[in-house]
Amino acid sequence: MATTPPARRSRWAYVVPLAAAAAGLLFGISASVSKGTDLRPGQVSLAGVVEEANRKVLGQQHDAQGLRTEIEQLSERNAPGSSELRAAASRADAIAPQAGLTPVKGKGVKVTLDDSRRTVKDLPEEGNVDWLVVHQQDVQAVVNALWHSGATSMMLMDQRVISTSAVRCVGNTLLLQGRVYSPPFTITAIGDPATLVKGLDNDLDVKDYRARADLAGVTYDAKTVDADFPAYSGSLNLRHAQPAK
Template identity: 40%
Template structure:
């Protein structure tokens, strides 16, 4: 009984030591594998999330700014091409006049004239209901796509010769879309306040705004919760020509 190898405790202890050594070795091997995988993934960069990395909103704004630069470059190149075409195509004055008329109708050239500008904005922070109105819901306090579309539609109906939303000219294929209260227009992102400018007869444009049922509904929220609404008349404004692509993109069936 004096030999520890013959005691009950001796074999039990030896049996426990072996799996502990194996488990320890496995843990170190797994840790090494994780370190190697992390190094290969990072490739020398910091893969931990911190405040220095771009947030999604920052990335969207960065891409929007890049799209704006590309639009300006595209417009400059298009002007150069148009100049060369007019110089070398041998077209008549009548054909040149017809081409300019088509460009004006398409919205690809500058347009100058009297105008009306409409500005819409979210309600002030911590806005409350005015007396006689129910407490607002979050959606009652921000500009929606339907509000911007209502203004654009009314201005077209009022005889607008051209419309600009923020700093971009609208054409027949332009889509005014919002995600939340953020406007996405032709690949660029905008936040309120939103300004819509239309060239045309100011009296007719303002009358069309007054006659719009959708705008009348919006004005109820202006009165109730303080949403922004401002209409200005200008004697002479120049709208830029549309500088984006005019090619149509559509889905095609897979062959």
């Protein structure tokens, strides 16, 4: 009597249990790692990222200032025995005020620039969305006009402006020496107030911005103030420089 050979088991009979075991292992590892929390973080807030970056920059600037102070103290301690150190310290002290490395007070002018609260629908027919925000060239125009009008010292937001300071905008935010600022933007300069205001009134680029203020509602406000500037405390390193021709 012929016998029927036993049926061969399908490969799926082996694959399915193995896959189930692997899935169970992965679930167990995920539960252990997450400890009940979501392994997929929620949407990252850009404002939060910027704020955290600002905090880090402030901390690094504070650490750098502490190290510079320590170096100065060590240099002063050794200066009496070194004519070269004394001469270098004397030269540094002489140029410190012009370099923005000492506090300064005086009469001056404070200019505030801010984005418009209007919408594109409120603009004249020839207007566009760019009219509604403050741009890098607007801030730079005010800075240049104040320097050209005889400003002796300047602050942009809460930072001293020195020869290596660069005004840059990313979107509608201002990037200055590693820190990010949102409008309104303030530029404060020490100098003869009447001369500074006259220089702002006569500057063509500032006039263009003020025309936009009338048409689109961006803010332009200039007023006389008693200014009190701290010494610049950021980095003085030059990355690129060449003699002026």
